[in-house]
Structure formats: C-alpha cells, structure tokens
Amino acid sequence: MKNHLDWSAYRDAGMGDAYADIPRHGGDFAKAVAACIDSRVCETRGRQVMCPSYQVSGNPALSTGGRVRMLKAALSDDLAEQALADPALAEAMDLCLACKGCKRECEGNVDMVQIPPQRD
Structure with missing residues (x-):
C-alpha cells in the first residue's frame, strides 16, 4: 500500500459550494477530505453497507462523516501536525474496515x- 497517495486530481477543485469547506492545511489531500x-x-442505521464500525458501535465518530469531520478539524487547525496525532482521530481511522x-x-x-494512509 502506498503511504502517500496522489491527490493531484483535486488540484483544480475548490469552485462552488461543494468545496466551500476546504481545510486551510493539507493541500490536495484537504480537498479530497472536503x-x-x-x-x-453514513450515520443512518439499517441495511446499508456504510459504515460497519458505525453500524456496530452507533458512535458517529466512527462513521465516514465522523472521520471526515475530525480530519477537517485537524487540517483546519494551525497546529495540523499535532492535531493529526490526536488519539481519538487515530482510533477512528484505525477502526475503518x-x-x-x-x-x-x-x-x-x-x-x-484511500484517506487513512495519508495521515502517516
């Protein structure tokens, strides 16, 4: 598995409302998170596949959106390096199946x- 994926496809992203919430740090990776x-x-319970760790735990932080919200918060922080080392973020990412x-x-x-290897 690659440790650092190529997010260059997101280089020109950022136009329109869909990308209004791009974090300040992280470059193309931040755009992918956005x-x-x-x-x-991802936080609805039922017959869908997404997200097994959320379906079992009921913990919104373990849903796809919960993980993305934590990553956005970390990448929006001026101390992004330390924020990405948050144990709660690491646990949520590690529980992605x-x-x-x-x-x-x-x-x-x-x-x-594709996103978890980016935090290493």
Missing part, C-alpha cells in the same frame, strides 16, 4: 480506504 457534503447518510461501503454509498464519493 468531498464530504455532510449529508450524514476498508470495506469500501463509503465509496459505493456516499453521495460525495468519499473513499475512506
């Missing part, structure tokens, strides 16, 4: 499988 439109579909349910079901096409 793909979340915060619809919270890499099932790709988010990629299939998320309206914003957030793919958490």
